[in-house]
Amino acid sequence: MEPPPEDPRFLVDGMAVRLGKYLRCLGYDAAWDPAAPTRALARRAAEEDRVLLTRNGHAGEEWTPPPRWLLLAAEDPVAQLREVVGALDLAPGARAFTRCIRCNVPLRRVPREQVRAPRGVLARHERFWTCPSCGTVFWHGSHVANTCRKLGVAPPSAGA
Ligand SMILES: [Zn+2]
Numbered sequence: 001m002e003p004p005p006e007d008p009r010f011l012v013d014g015m016a017v018r019l020g021k022y023l024r025c026l027g028y029d030a031a032w033d034p035a036a037p038t039r040a041l042a043r044r045a046a047e048e049d050r051v052l053l054t055r056n057g058h059a060g061e062e063w064t065p066p067p068r069w070l071l072l073a074a075e076d077p078v079a080q081l082r083e084v085v086g087a088l089d090l091a092p093g094a095r096a097f098t099r100c101i102r103c104n105v106p107l108r109r110v111p112r113e114q115v116r117a118p119r120g121v122l123a124r125h126e127r128f129w130t131c132p133s134c135g136t137v138f139w140h141g142s143h144v145a146n147t148c149r150k151l152g153v154a155p156p157s158a159g160a
C-alpha cells in the first residue's frame with residue numbers, strides 16, 4: 001500500500017458499513033455503496049483517492065486493487081476500526097465528532113444563543129455544532145462519551 005495521505009478518506013464495502021459509520025464518528029470522510037460490487041468500489045476508490053476498506057479477499061482475481069486499500073480481517077466493526085487505526089497510524093480521538101454521521105460533511109461551530117435545543121441541554125453544554133447540510137444540532141452529550149468508550153478512543157477534551 002502507498003503511504004497514507006495526511007487526511008485519509010475512505011470507501012467501505014457493503015460488509016463494513018458500520019465501520020464506515022464509526023469512521024465518520026471519528027471525523028473521517030467515509031463513503032459506502034452497499035449495492036456496488038467490489039470491482040466498482042475499487043475503481044471509485046482510485047478515482048476519488050480513497051482508501052478502500054474491504055472484506056473481499058479476491059484482490060487481483062475479481063477486482064483490481066486501487067492504490068490504497070486494506071483487507072479487513074475482523075468481522076466485528078470495532079475490531080475493524082482497530083485494524084484501520086493501526087494500519088494507517090491514525091490518531092482516532094483527535095477529531096472525534098467533527099463530522100455529521102448522516103451527511104459525511106464537517107460540522108460548524110454555532111453560538112449557543114443561536115441554538116434551538118431543550119433548556120436543560122442549553123444549560124448543561126457550552127459548545128454546539130451544526131451540520132451545514134441537514135441542519136442537525138450536535139453537542140457533546142453522554143452519547144459521545146459512550147461511543148468513545150465503545151470505540152476505545154479518548155473523548156474530545158472539554159476545552160477543544
Ligand atoms: Zn448532516
